[in-house]
Amino acid sequence: MPRFLATVLGAGLAGLVFGLGLAIAEMINPAKILAFLDIAGNWDPSLALVMAAAAGVAYLGTRLTLAEGKPLYADDFVLPENTKPEGNKIDARLLIGAVIFGIGWGIGGLCPGPGIASIAYGGFESLFFVSAMGLGLYSAGEIA
Numbered sequence: 001m002p003r004f005l006a007t008v009l010g011a012g013l014a015g016l017v018f019g020l021g022l023a024i025a026e027m028i029n030p031a032k033i034l035a036f037l038d039i040a041g042n043w044d045p046s047l048a049l050v051m052a053a054a055a056g057v058a059y060l061g062t063r064l065t066l067a068e069g070k071p072l073y074a075d076d077f078v079l080p081e082n083t084k085p086e087g088n089k090i091d092a093r094l095l096i097g098a099v100i101f102g103i104g105w106g107i108g109g110l111c112p113g114p115g116i117a118s119i120a121y122g123g124f125e126s127l128f129f130v131s132a133m134g135l136g137l138y139s140a141g142e143i144a
Contacts, residue, residue, distance in 0.1 A: 003073050006073070007073055018113065018117070019116075019117040019120065021054075022113060022114050022117045023117065023120075025047070025050040027047065027050065027113075027114045027117075028110070028114045028115075028117050028118035028121070028126075029109075030108065030109025030110055030125070031109065032044065032046075032047065032109075033047070033105070033109040033110065033111075033114070034106070034109045036048070037105070037106050108125075108129050110126070110129050112133060115129045115130050115133060116130055
């Protein structure tokens with residue numbers, strides 16, 4: 001099987017599993033997300049468990065992958081070069097971006113991954129969200 005086809009099939013399978021996980025955990029349901037974010041009201045902590053499980057899987061997957069020595073379809077891993085603690089600064093740009101992301105998440109009840117996955121359910125809200133997200137990404141590229 002050619003490398004390109006294997007890569008596309010692998011990425012497609014990973015995306016399908018990711019989307020299924022989001023759907024099963026109800027992370028594509030804006031009401032569920034908003035209930036998680038409403039810590040002063042009717043708080044639903046179940047998504048914290050989903051996020052913790054996802055972080056654990058990502059950590060384990062990263063460790064196992066890096067232990068292989070090199071990727072399947074590349075010569076080397078491309079890892080961030082700025083790994084020193086003094087290079088990981090919390091600056092105004094990071095804080096502003098986090099606040100904008102949080103406001104958008106709180107208003108829409110979706111973030112990028114679940115927003116894209118929710119398109120499979122055909123809701124107008126999902127298409128509107130993903131379109132607005134695309135416009136925001138484009139605008140950020142033009143501004144920066």
